[in-house]
Amino acid sequence: MMMMSFDSAYGSGDATLLNYFFWYSCSADAFLDLFVKAFTVVEDPSPTFGRMRKFRDKVAAHLSHVQPRRDNQETQAASLRQFVTWDFGRYSAGREVTADLQTGERSPTDWGWQLTKIHEELDAFIRRNLPNPST
Numbered sequence: 595m596m597m598m599s600f601d602s603a604y605g606s607g608d609a610t611l612l613n614y615f616f617w618y619s620c621s622a623d624a625f626l627d628l629f630v631k632a633f634t635v636v637e638d639p640s641p642t643f644g645r646m647r648k649f650r651d652k653v654a655a656h657l658s659h660v661q662p663r664r665d666n667q668e669t670q671a672a673s674l675r676q677f678v679t680w681d682f683g684r685y686s687a688g689r690e691v692t693a694d695l696q697t698g699e700r701s702p703t704d705w706g707w708q709l710t711k712i713h714e715e716l717d718a719f720i721r722r723n724l725p726n727p728s729t
Contacts, residue, residue: 611678612677614709615649615676615678616654619649619655622646623650633723633724637719643719645688645706645707648704648705652669653705658672659673666697667697677690681708684711685709686706
């Protein structure tokens, strides 16, 4: 069951909970780029980490509101108002979708992600793609 809180701490008592998503998305994105180049990884990380990377690009590192490129008004506004949600037992960010009924514009549906799930997937990605030292 998905629940939403307009409190960035989602009742966790940790006022910096939303900031963890910002920090992690920026750090993991840079780490993935470095890891893929350093170990000449063949596996494409985009399917697994695409949502987190889009969140990083539009919210955490380069607010769409400030650097809209081709983003609509709803995307720009959503980049300023992110909330932590509880989604199937995990904290999540970027899942709320808003729309303007007059213009038909809406915020992205593909930038929501769960920090602990992405961390588990990043660990698995690294383990799959590390060179085998015995060869």
